[in-house]
Amino acid sequence: MLKKHALLVLLLLTAMTNIGFSQKRELALTIDDLPFVGESKNFHLNMIINAIKGNEVPATGFIIAREVTAQNLPVLRKFHDAGLGLGNHTLSHANLNKMGPEAYIHEIDAADKILSPVLTEPKYFRYPYLVMGVGQKKDKVMQYLLSKNYQVAPISIDSKDFIFNQLLLSVPQNERRNFLNVLKPCYLDFIWQQTLKAEEHNRSARKPDQAQILLIHANLLNAYVLPDIINLYKQNGFTFVTLESALKNGEEAPRPQTTQPKPNETISISTDPLMAWD
Secondary structure, three states, rough: OOOHHHHHHHHHHHHHHHHHOOOOEEEEEEEEEEEOEEEEEEEEHHHHHHHHHHOOOOOEEOOOOHOOOOOHHHHHHHHHOOOEEEEEEEOOOOOHHHHHHHHHHHHHHHHHHOOOOOOOEEEEEHHHOOOOOOHHHHHHHHHHHHHHOOEOOOEEEEOOHHHHHHHOOOHHHHHHHHHHHHHHHHHHHHHHHHHHHHHEEEEOOOOOOOOOOEEEEEOHHHHHHHHHHHHHHHHHOOOOOHHHHHHOOOOOOOOOEEEOOOOOOOOOOOOOOOOOOO
């Protein structure tokens, strides 16, 4: 009798293990605020590109068109020519909550004209601040995007890297390397906790195999930590996929909203969750 019970427990554990291994874990990497804002020599942007290429993972970047210059355009072409995706992030990192739909549509259109040499297909648009508006304002902008063959790029994992990056920038430059050694494990742990929450959301929605979409930014922190982020996911059984593949995984991708600062804007540090699912 005891042996029979032991055998049943063993079979149950084996079944649970097989279920765990059968669940797909896929992730699309997206990077907002290209090109690297506030830098003229492209050193850190090249670090990000090299980390992506060196680890052979797909990624999609979203460009603030007003920040494109003759100096950084070749690096954006390098991103493009590496087979990575590039999308529209408006002309000036515009906040739809602070303007009317006509002005916002102008931001998208102006950016589209500037970025046409490097935009990839399918065409993706990422709302700055993840603010999509409400009511008629939201509908008007969405209708315009559809008319221009843009797909909205949602996220499911918000790294909130702007909080950690602000902490890094607050440290004197000659002390940042040592401080990064302390900050990095905290940042990676936070990303992983966000990932576990996103997976739980998928399970609650009965879509356990839906791919995740990670949002990070082209900033100082990620220039140095991106290889560790990629390794974190690979070590935990994730496969990196394109944004196009991730969006095909589910009938409806999650579209969270969050609040975050403009590039280089000082913020008050808070670790309270800012994301709200539609």
